[in-house]
Amino acid sequence: MPNSETVKERLIEYLSYKGISQYKFQESIGASNGYINSMRKGIGVDKLEQVRSKYPDLDIKWLLTGDGTMLRQSDENSASSSISVDGSVSFIIKKEDNGNLVISDGIEEILIPSEFPKEIYTRILQMFARQKRLEQENEQLKKDKAILQEFVTFLQKDKK
Structure with missing residues (x-):
């Protein structure tokens, strides 16, 4: 069942959980200052690829839909x-x-x-x-x- 939160709210929840400032996050994915606050409907494909690369523990399906859990399950071998x-x-x-x-x-x-x-x-x-x-x-x-x-x-x- 999809979560009623927006992508923006879920992203802010993840950053809060990880203790990462919005400024640092935006900088790390090559986004301008205020990018998160200006998000209305979702996240751009180019930024999503940066997020996937820089934050491998973030479950992208959860970020986009609210389904599942915030953090990806880690490999059992590592x-x-x-x-x-x-x-x-x-x-x-x-x-x-x-x-x-x-x-x-x-x-x-x-x-x-x-x-x-x-x-x-x-x-x-x-x-x-x-x-x-x-x-x-x-x-x-x-x-x-x-x-x-x-x-x-x-x-x-x-x-x-």
């Missing part, structure tokens, strides 16, 4: 787990057949060769998490700055 660091940054860690680890936040991937010691792997994960937290803070600061600029403009107009 080991995969999802972790959250400090409750604010989430990653998917996959173990490849050759033993290498791939850490992904849904936008970027880091390959860690199997011969790396666990201490290095842990340090890379911590640095990746820190980078993501700083990016989230930066996004929030940009929003706060825009609000403050609007407020200052309002006060200046009111003063005249």
Whole structure:
């Protein structure tokens, strides 16, 4: 039974679940800023191909129709787990057949060769998490700055 939500709402739900900002998502698929907010009926075919490529865990059928589940079922052969660091940054860690680890936040991937010691792997994960937290803070600061600029403009107009 199809879901009553729109493609736009389902996409926003997925991004929220993954902890990905709309800005980062739009940037990752080559869309202009505001692309998601301007979506009315659906997503363009060219953008859909980018989404399929960049977000392989997203079930495209669910995105388009609401049928099924948001996340694709992972291959039984590949080991995969999802972790959250400090409750604010989430990653998917996959173990490849050759033993290498791939850490992904849904936008970027880091390959860690199997011969790396666990201490290095842990340090890379911590640095990746820190980078993501700083990016989230930066996004929030940009929003706060825009609000403050609007407020200052309002006060200046009111003063005249």
